Amino acid sequence: MSFTAKDVMALREKTGLGMMDCKKALNETDGDLAAAEEYLRAKRKGKMDTRTERVTGEGRIGVAIEGDKAAIVEVRTETDFTAKNEKFQQMVEHVVAEALKQPAGEITPTDAITREIDELRITSGENVNFARGVKLEGGAFGKYIHHDGKRGVLLQIEGDADDDLLKGLCQHIVFHDPLGISADDVPPEQIRKIEEDALAEAKKSGKPEEIAEKIAQGKVRKYLEEKTLLNQKYVLDESTMVKDVLPADVAVKQFVRYTLGA
Secondary structure, eight states, rough: OOOOOOHHHHEEEHHOHHHHHHHHHHHTTTOHHHHHHHHHHHHHHHHHHGGGOOOOOOHHHEEEEEEEEEEEEEEEEOOHHHSSSHHHHHHHHHHHHHTTTTTEEEOOOOHHHHHHHHEEEEEEEEOOEEEEEEEEEEEEEEEETTTTTSSEEEEEEOOOOOOOHHHHHHHHHHOOOBBBSGGSSSSSSHHHHHHHHHHHHHTTTOOOOOHHHHHHHHHHHHHHHHHBGGSEEEEEEEEEEHHHHSOTTTEEEEEEEEEETT
């Protein structure tokens, strides 16, 4: 089967590979475009499979919401140049859409997700990989991805909140990185250590037992105000706390905050 220059160009547009590679593939497959495409993908994938040790320090966070289900994923690559590429960003959108089809919980890469990622590995020549992902179900959701794509939040609530509030809460979580929703979400041993350290420090400075205990309790209270979502000062209005901007019928169920590589 013969092929033309247009066939070479068509193969190049589909695969993103060089003219010489495309011409060679068409030669190897007697001009069969579909077979040539598979030939190139198999060959490039084989080469990329030997490069998985390359560091993937760049990438993007993706979040998708569909009715009462939502997902957040992190996909990594080697360079910021590739991470900012439109095709990479589209791939992340496809991956998170596939994640929505999975059961609630941690996301395990499916064949469809793997194909999407392999496509970018082949065309970019970089080590692209699925880092992590979570799917949530039930209630309502908010989302926010920072402009660089490297930080993102998926927020799950019970009740009815407007989009502006949900976005604001997600922005708050991105920038203030709370340990949990309330004190109940902070490990007891962590609170105990803060209290014990503060108590020991106060006693060492000569404070009476009763005063030392009050100082330790104050340290714990301040820590929880700084580290738990509901007690933090709201990022969009620091004159109030997050718990005070929530409507009475709205409760935060959980949030997932991703920072690229963290």
